[in-house]
Each structure stands twice: as C-alpha cells, then as structure tokens.
Amino acid sequence: MAEKKISQGLKSALELGPVLLFFVAYLKMKESTYTIDGVEYSGFIVVTALFVPLLLASMAILWKLTGKLSRMQVLTAVMVIFFGGLTVYFNDEKFFKIKTTIVYGFFATVLGIGLLLKRSWLEYVMDDFLPLKPEGWMLLTKRLTAMFAALAIANELVWRFMSTDAWVKIETFGFPIALFVFFMSQAGMLQRYSDEPEDAA
Known part of the structure; x- marks a missing residue:
C-alpha cells in the first residue's frame, strides 16, 4: 500500500504525543500509590499501564492516515506491549x-x-x-x-x-x-x- 501524505505536524504529534503524555502523567502521579484489587501500584506502574493502549491507539491512527508504519515503530510497539505487560503483571x-x-x-x-x-x-x-x-x-x-x-x-x-x-x-x-x-x-x-x-x- 502506498504511503499517504499527512502534515508533518500531525505526524510528529502522533509519534511523540504518547511519550510526552507519559512524561506529564508521570510527573503528576509519581508520588501517588494506587490500590487495585487489593494490590498497591506506584504511579510509575499505573502510568505505564495507561501508556501501552495510548501508544497503540496513536499508531493505529497513524497507520489509518498514512497506510504505513516503519519497522522501528512496529518493533517499538511490540517491546512496549511486552515489557509494559511484564511491568504491570509483576508490579516491577x-x-x-x-x-x-x-x-x-x-x-x-x-x-x-x-x-x-x-x-x-x-x-x-x-x-x-x-x-x-x-x-x-x-x-x-x-x-x-x-x-x-x-x-x-x-x-x-x-x-x-x-x-x-x-x-x-x-x-x-x-x-x-x-x-x-x-x-x-x-x-x-x-x-x-x-x-x-x-x-x-
């Protein structure tokens, strides 16, 4: 499928937005502790859990608009899902x-x-x-x-x-x-x- 052109500003927002939102959310939540199903999670763990679907949604929008994802983006998404899942599962x-x-x-x-x-x-x-x-x-x-x-x-x-x-x-x-x-x-x-x-x- 040929890559469709979108504005560089929108492309950058979709690529960098999740990372910047992760940073902002971490600053706001880093001192907090959250209890979910009787298990305590630090702000970092909760932000990580929120970051994974946010990154996937951003990549899905980028793919929908351009029809293409780079190999680096796909690898990064796989790594984020895998290690983000381990982080939440083991609370580490x-x-x-x-x-x-x-x-x-x-x-x-x-x-x-x-x-x-x-x-x-x-x-x-x-x-x-x-x-x-x-x-x-x-x-x-x-x-x-x-x-x-x-x-x-x-x-x-x-x-x-x-x-x-x-x-x-x-x-x-x-x-x-x-x-x-x-x-x-x-x-x-x-x-x-x-x-x-x-x-x-």
Missing part, C-alpha cells in the same frame, strides 16, 4: 526500564551482524529517504551501530544507578536529543557521500 518497574536497553541493543546487534557480512542493513531501511553511495552507507552504519551500543549501555547505567525521576527524564528527552545530535554531526559525511545528482542536490 525495572521491566519497562530495560526495554530501552533491549531496543537499542537489538538495533546495534542487527546492524553489527550486517557489518560482519559486509552489508549495510541500514541502507535497506533508509535508502528511500537518504540516497548514499555504498561506502557512505557502510560508514554511517558503523557509526550508528556504535551509537546504539553506547545508548544501550547508558540506559543500563541510568536505570541501575540513578533514580526513576532521572531515568524518565533521560528516556524522554536525553536519548532522543543524543540521537538528534548524532545525526546532525553526520551532515558533512552525508553530503560527502551523497548519491544524488549534482543538479538535484
């Missing part, structure tokens, strides 16, 4: 926190396996949006593999040795900003290895 927030480690670690592992096979699987995902020469794809893949591995390690250190407050803030803002800065830092390399015709560029 660590399951939701390690989700980030597993997602970043998974991306680093998959890209790393591709590199061992002398292939850029990143090109398979992003070639339509970022035309690069083969050597450019390999270089970007190596750098992004290292970045994902660093983020996975960083998440482990944050959730194990810092407060839940710190983890929520870093998860919501720190890691996305780090990825944004990473891609901005690659601008020169991307231009150098661009595979677009000179007149198009």
